[in-house]
Amino acid sequence: MAASNSVLGLYDTPDAGANAMDGLKSAGFALGTFDVLTGTPYPEGAFGEHVPQHRLFRFPFFGAMVGITLAILFTAGTQLAYPVVTGGKPILAVFAMLIIAYELTMLGAVIATVVGIIFESRLPNLNLGAYDARITEGYIGIVVECEDDKVEEARGVLQTAGALEIKTA
Amino acid sequence: MVTSSLITDAVDERPSNIEATATLAGEGRTAVSSGLKLFMWILAALSVIGIVGIVFRFINDDGRQDWGYYAATVGWMLTIFGGAPMVAIAPALAKANWVRPVARIASLGAVATSVLALLLIPLLFKLPALTEFSEVLGDDVRRRSIWFDSPDYAPHFWNALSLATLALVGMFMAYVMAIPDLAAIRDHGSGWKQRWAKKLARGFHGRPQQWEWLKMRIGITGALYFATLMFVNFLFSLDFAVSMVPGWKDSVFPFYHVITSFQAGLAFVILGAWASRRWGGTEKFIGQEQMWSLGKFMLATTLLWFYFFYSSFIVFWYGRSESDTATIKLLVSGPYIYLFWTVFFLVFIIPWWVMIWNKVRDSLWGPPIAAVIILFGLFLDRIRIYVASWSAVPDDLELATTSILGDMPETMWPDIFDIFIMVGLPALGLLSILLVTRLVPVVSLWEMQQSRLISKPIRFLRGHALLVGKPD
């Protein structure tokens, strides 16, 4: 069930942000329903946040497989389709094919990795929900995704932790 | 925002300085396990066998090709023991903290290099002079080498001098890096170790000026060691391999030799770290972080092995001149083809696919397994290179001075004396290192203490992290 509201509390210090996260935890909000938004990467777990899991490392292997397959098709296919001996090399010159295969394997791996990064970052998602431009100025945003009946409780917890402003979207 | 306001101290579980001193310099390390003693006696016995092998090799000497396995063994030892101290230098220059616990193991490679300098002597006797063919072909005819018109015995002289320099510089560096530890043994040890440590510590009392000197000396000898190592690999690989084979012209080969030396050095340090944890009681100092970091570099050098190999292979394969084809045949597809493929798997394919997984790199067992495979593979690789080179004695002397290898030599198999040599000489090298570790601790005490001083576990708001100082 998708949460219909996002509530954002804005804090001017990391400490206050961490307190808000603690408050949400003790108020019984489930891990994963609230998140911290920062303009800077902080050391992992600094806000006591849920450490996200990802499967990025699978992507390059998949991309590499696609790349090498295309490379074999290209190199073997073109040579067999136009079998002219050059420089005394065999028609299927493995050591030359290896170079193109290497490049396309790496290309596949890189493209798949970038796709993986975007996918695993849960992007693109142009709907920012509750957000404030000051987050990219050093403020800490604590955002809670919740149903209608929990909105007030979330606002209360965020306010108690000393939010400068609370937004709902 | 000021980060310092977000940091608080966390519990530090690392051994305290007092505990470290007791373990590494005091009574804690005086007891040698009976297993280690037995192992050292076995190494001593094997060393004797190796020396017997050398003597009989001289007696049963039918020419240059009989010395291929000896050259391969010396080449392998140079690859490992010469490369190991680089592990102590390179990360230290980049201010890497993780290297501190294994820096000593790495620097002790120089002890075996000193033994190696002696083992080079028989090989120098067997290295042909530049004027090898003059008697038959006339005074002005010299074999092809990087020495061009230098005196007849230039390669002999320069190889001996450079290897001796490498050993001296390496030993000096290992000694300088051990001085503060020797001072600690002087203050906390007992018996013969204390007496020796007192002499060798040379009045080191940790005054700022003494530390400054120490740092400077380590820096200078480190840079000098690197330069000498490059030079030794350059000369040794060219004079004892490339120029022995008519027609083998391979400008990347010295660099290939250097890369394998780094690879083997890392493998040696990984195995040393594993062994010292297993038998030397250093579990508190050497951990997974060291294996992980060393493993990453070993993976990188493994990939570079292929790069340097392929760089020369593709050029020969495309060249297709008579000498290009002969070179590929001699080293890859000819008499040593099975050896080549074994090497290819042991030095490249297997370690690559073992070490590519972070879970394997970040373990106490993964890197040592890959290290054993690599070291064995590189031993076979040195056989492929040096035995092939020493067996390529030209039948047709006219061809020898040009660029073509005449008849392809046959596969050379080791005889019993070669086996003695191959087992005995590395054992002698290892024994020399173990003997030195009777006095010098295998984990550098002062590096551990400094590491404890400049880094500490912290809490960053609600998370855990490590704070690491970066001294200039």
Added chain:
Amino acid sequence: MQQRRILDEVAINHELLRGNLATPKWWLPTVLGLLVVVLFGFTLMGIMFNKGLGVTGLNRPVYWGLFITTFVFWVGISHAGIMISAILRLTQAEWRRPVTRAAELLTVFSLLTALFFPLIHAGRPWRIFYWITPFDFARGIFPNARSPLVWDPFAIGTYLTGSTLFLYVALLPDLGVLRDRTTGWKHSFYTVASLGWRGNPRQWRLQTVAGILLSALMLPIFVSVHSIVSWDFAVTPSVEGWHSTVFAPYFVVGAVHSGVSAVVTMMAVMRWLWGWDNYIRPEHFDALARLLIVVACAWLGFTFAELIFGVYSLEAPERALREMQMFQWPWNLLFIIFFLTAFAIPVPLWFFKRVRNNIAMMFWTSILVNIGMWLERFLIIVPGLSRKQPFVFTWDSYQVSPLEWGLLLWSFAWVMMLMLLFSKFFPLIPLFETKESQVFTTDVKIGRVNMPAVIRELD
């Protein structure tokens, strides 16, 4: 090195987005000036396509001249980005942070420029299509995968695609910052370009992992690209001086030498133009110079190996070539300039801390290196070709035509113009890396001394 500045995020945004949110006075005239040179260059290309390659100085047997030299030169410069970005990221070198973006950008634009040269050198560039793609099914004629000239497009294509994506991924957080500071069409543009970046822990974690993973993937590509370029020459046995096994690593190290020097040049220019004294500091030049000393010494080692193996064979033609390269007019003059500028002048100077920390000195020495490195490629390519080879019935030297000089000039103007255009829309110094550096660095007090310290995450 106690040059760390404590800056808040507002100040960082304000200073680093100086060129994006407002237009500096010098920007438009400079871009227009460069545009004139660029248009002039495109006109020269048009003339060449129309009249044929005869308008260049290329003639039998020197078919590869300034164009291919410049191609290798720009591919070399492109090695800056990944060297700085990937290696320094993997080794967690803190001083990399202000440098990465500009270095990656240099990679992308110099590769794009390098690509032009073999294309225009083909005379009829549109025919390259047949040469690299399996296109001509009608006649059944397909590319020859055994030719090194087909490897090049694959290598450069991979490197260019990879670096562009690498650059884009690392831009995402900064595009988010720009989105938050703009209005109107710019806001819409940055909203779409940033893909909805919010800066939650998942996105930051992926950003960090991406930096490491992409670096690890880009490094092997980086090594392969210049190796493949070097094999254009090395697998050719018939040209003296080319058939050398050391070429691949030699070219790669040379590329790093010239690429990192180009980064130094660019950083000095960035500091002067945008006044980023708080970000690009003498300590960064110091660190780059130390890196350059190591790279330059390695490069010298490879150069030495290349030269000594040139004469190692003791074959008369090979010796004659080396004699010509080093001792015959005008090659001897070029050789001396090459050696002085690529190594003998800059490297000893970099040993002095005062030079390393002097930005003007670093600027000029880095320019010297690239003069030398361009000449190095010229000296590798042209003398070998201008000597008589088997299967060549005539031989002659090579005179660079004014048109070729014009196109060399075009390439510099083109890269500079692209960089300036980029700087208008995107930040040249990564904001998030700068902010991250503020969080992850601090001082640790030991006794009476404050030591710079970094925070390392635990695995």
